[in-house]
Amino acid sequence: MLKTALRNVLAHKARLLMTVLAVTLGVAFVSGTLVFADSSTAAHRAAVSKDYADIAVTVTPKDPPPGAPGAAGSAGGAGGAGSAGDEHATVLDDGLARKLAGLPGVAAVRPSADGPATLNSSDGTPLRTGRIWAHRAAAYVPGADGKDSRHPLTEGRAPRDGEEIAVDSGTAATGRLRIGEQITLATDGPAMTKRLVGIVTTRDTRVTAGGTLVLFDKATAQQLFASPGRYTSIDLSAVPGTDTAELARRVTDLLPADRAEATTGTAQAAQQAVLVDTLTRGNEKLSLVFAGVALFIGSFLIVNTFTMLVARRTREIALLRAIGATRRQVVRSLLWEAVLLGLAASVLGFLLGLAIASVLPEILSTTGDPLPRGPLVIGPLPVAAALAVGVGVTVLAAWLPSRKAARIAPVEAMRAAEQPPTATASRVRGAAGALLLALGAGLLLSLAGAKDASEENLRNAMFGCALLVIAVIVLAPLLAVPVIRLGGRLTGRLGIAGHLAHRNALRDPRRTAATASALMVSTALVAGLAVIGHSTGQALDRQAAAGLSADYVISTHTSSAGIDPAAVQRMTATPGVRTATAVTDSTLFIGGGVRQISGVDPAAAPSVMKLDFVSGSLKDLGPGRIALSGTLARANGVRTGDRIDARIGGPGQDRTPYTVVGVYEDNPTARDALGTRTEVQGKSLEPGSVQRVLVRADGGADGGATKDRLRTATGNNPLLQVQDRRELVQEAAGSLGTLLTLTYGLLAIGGVIAALGIMNTLAMSVSDRTREIGVLRAIGMDRAGIRRMIRVESLTVAAFGTLLGLAAGLFGAWTVGALANGALKGYSLALPWDTLLLLCLVSLATGAVAAALPARHASALSPLEAVAEL
Structure with a gap:
């Protein structure tokens, strides 16, 4: 019977090709989806992860240096002038680096002056704005050989002064940046123009997975992200065999306790792992959903193919039975065929699946938000799934119909090639399908009264949809x-x-x-x-x-940056602009929770915001007076005319009694509460800053031209985004x-x-x-x-x-x-x-x-x- 199985496999080459194709495609879909999902998840993790593999201890300042993201009083706003000052300078300097290098167990010391930086592409548009958090900037710090081992040069040379930069090869390719060009970029304040003199490579996964990297000379990076002669961090690698906890203790003893601290690389990696798991949990769940869909479609194709294949071979099976083959031998012969076909097709399908997984990031990426890039991750699950689908499902698909075919009497099978289902089988199928349909539809209909998209409700919805699809297949x-x-x-x-x-x-x-x-x-x-x-x-x-009544919204990519008031004035004077109103956004601590408050000009706000007041009005807004959204007012049990204690801005502010002058329908443009811009600016984390500008254009103005002129008014600052209504929705x-x-x-x-x-x-x-x-x-x-x-x-x-x-x-x-x-x-x-x-x-x-x-x-x-x- 084994010889018969082998001969049957090779005798019908067309049938063999079609069957192998079906199994190969099913395996490719399953394995390719799983490899892509694992690779995409790994790339997302890499995009937000720093590699601590060779870092034993990191020394950082206890207070953020001036000009760094999150530092209070950072000078300058996006679109305006300003630079980091050198007051409150950190102790992380070359002298400390030399002392750390002399500690027992320290193999190397790598000081860094780094922070965020966003670039414009060669066409003037911000580069990779979908991954603003992955925009890195650092100092090019040459070693004894004059080269920075962390950033090997592939073209050009290293930056030598404050007018020159280098970028990584991925950023250069994406932005079409060439050596010698003037590049517009920004850190946390004004736009700058620098000349590109070098292109480097990097092993930083945050960059290779879809971020950007800008390198300054050491003095410029220190001035931008720390202060002259100082660093933002110092990484230490250890001599093999050194206890990192003991090394961290030695480093701590050397540091001023109130100015700097030491953290082991292991502790940093553990902290980062928690954050990364939180950020990428959704991608992992999504991969399981896609894997389930892929498994279902791929398996269904294989089962369908083998069911028809065995059904069409009923006469052949009958002939084998007529010449003496037992039922067990017939079934075993078909199973051997399935095993041989499944093994061969599994290998082909897995290779095809790798090809599919490798091209999916290119196909599915969008211009504004490309998928993170990274190497293919081939874990045990895709391999096991390929074998399970290619061999397991194939054998199961052959076993079920072969048992049914082997039970048919030889004479009956020789007389009729097709055996229509009996009335009993049809009734059983109908009853099973109706039951599944009732269960699935009932579960979905029970969600009609759901008030939120909780994880339990989503799980029930997915289960109900799966039952619904299976019911339709059974009833088909x-x-x-x-x-x-x-x-x-x-x-x-x-x-x-x-x-x-x-x-x-x-x-x-x-x-x-x-x-x-x-x-x-x-x-x-x-x-x-x-x-x-x-x-x-x-x-x-x-x-x-x-x-929103405004036609355009100019805003910052990050909450730590602000829009320079001078840029607001330029926008107001831009041709085609009827009104340009600045808005300051800050936090509002109210009723035990944290909300968002927008500081506006009460006279100008109605021209750019559509506010529907349930009670009160905006005209009564003033010092000590705020308006609340309907949701926030109900949550705190207040109405127009009531007083409520609240705090605007950071921890340095005290709670103040505010009078509620109005309650308006929830409005995403106005946020949770409204106050006067003067009061909100004075109490926000960035005093005097503006986070948004709402622009109303003239009726006959050209939309595209007006948008370009507004971007020019911002100084083409890549930290600012100029969006119309459609882009806001996206x-x-x-x-x-x-x-x-x-x-x-x-x-x-x-x-x-x-x-x-x-x-x-x-x-x-x-x-x-x-x-x-x-x-x-x-x-x-x-x-x-x-x-x-x-x-x-x-x-x-x-x-x-x-x-x-x-x-x-x-x-x-x-x-x-x-x-x-x-x-x-x-x-x-x-x-x-x-x-x-x-x-x-x-x-x-x-x-x-x-x-x-x-x-x-x-x-x-x-x-x-x-x-x-x-």
Whole structure:
């Protein structure tokens, strides 16, 4: 029987190729998705992680140096003048570095003067603004050989004075920066122009995963991020065998206790691990969701293929039984075939999956927010999944139908190649499908009253959607006949070819349903996510429209920077600008919580904000008087005219009794509370700073030209962003947009898998119907008619899968919408008709493309040879 299995594998090369292709694609989809998910998660972790592998101890100042991010009183604002001062200078200088180098157990000392810096690309637009937190700047500190081992030069030379910089190769390539060009950049204040003199490489994963790196000469970096002659940190590496805790104690004894502190690299790595786990937890959960989808679609394709394969070999199995093979031998023979095919296809599929995982970051990245980059991470899970799908699922897929086929009596199997399901089996299928449908739909409908998108509610929603999809798959063979019959009139207009295609689709409802199911799953997921994404975008758009009358918002990328008042004046004088109103944002400590307060000019605010007051008005705003949003007022139980104790700004301020002069409907532009700009500026962490400028343009002004002039008014400062209403909505969508991009990309692969599954099924169908096609050719049907018949049959199957997918996806989006409504005020179901229409066209095109090769093969059959074939 082993020899028989080997001969069967090699005897039918076309069937072998189609089966291997099905298993290979299933394995590729699963392993590629898992490798991509692991690699993407590792890249996200690397993008926010510093490598402490060779750092034994780090010495840092206890108070942030002047000019560094987060330091109080940092001079200058974005778009204005100012530089870091040297008062309160830290003790981290070359003298301390030499003392640390002389300690027992210290192998090397690496002082650093670093901080954030954002650059403009060669076209003047800010570079990689989606990863502002990964923008690094440091000093080029040469060693005894005149080179900085941490930043090897690949082109040009190191910066020598304050007018020169070097950048990493990735930043240079992304921004199209060339040696000798003038580059605009900013740290925490004004825009600067420096000449690019060198390009370096770096092993800093925060940079290689999607950040940027700017290198200054040591004196300039010290002036920008610390103070002249001082550093922001000093890293120490240890002699092998040195106890790092003991080394940290020696370093601490050397340091002034009130000015600096020492931390081991192990402790820093542990602290960082907690932060990184928090930041990347969502990516890890997302990878599990995609892995589950990939496993389902890939496994379904394999099961479908082998079920049809074994069913079509019923006569062959009967012949083996007739010449003496036992049931166990027949089943074992088929299982050996499955093992051999599964092993070979697993290797091919895993290699193809690696190729898919390597190109997905390029495909799914957007210009403004590219996915973090990093090497492929091949862990044990993708390998195990490849074998589980390629071998395990293949063997299981062969075992179930082979047992059923082996139980058929030889004479009965020789007489009829196809065994339609019994009435009892159909009733059992219908009852099981109805039960699953009731459970899934009931669970989803129970979420209609959900008031938030808690993790438990999201888990229930995912489980309900999974039950719904499985129920539709179980019921698909029963739904195929009535649904496809509805399209009979349409296909009948295509003549005899259309009529035959319609009858072929109805001939075996189980085959039709199985073929359409993979496409149905992809369509349901894409349709559901598209509806949720579109509805969320509409809600965000309504929020922006409800709270914003301004046409443009100029704001800082980080809360530590401010907009220089001189830049505000330039914006006011910009041609095409009707009104430019500055807003100061700060924190408000009220009722035991921390909220956001916006400092505005009461006279100018109504022209740029849409404020709907429930009670009171903005005109009464003044010193000691604030207005609250409806949510904040209800949370603290206050109304207009009441007094409440609150504190604006940092810990240096005292709580003050404020009179509530008005309560307004929640407004994202106004934030949680409103005060006068003068009062908020005086008490904020950055006294006198401005965080936003709301601009109202003239009615006839050119939007693009006005936006360019506003950016020029900011001095082309890369720390400032000039956004119109559409860009504000996109930013508000944030992670949702990234999720949809990733999902659409991965499900596009699922669509390809579904298309090849349809092609595989049709190819097998053509092979099984060789004599039938020969008879059709013999009685007069030409090759074009044969091709048309196969294409229409494929389109019928694709339309059936698309219809079921749309129904499941829309129902799921409608029920899950309650969670979004709880998390996002104003959410309501909105159908993206253009996207849904495009999805239908793509699904039908998938069926047409999948039919191309089988149709060509069918039309090429010789009538006499086909009729004579057994």
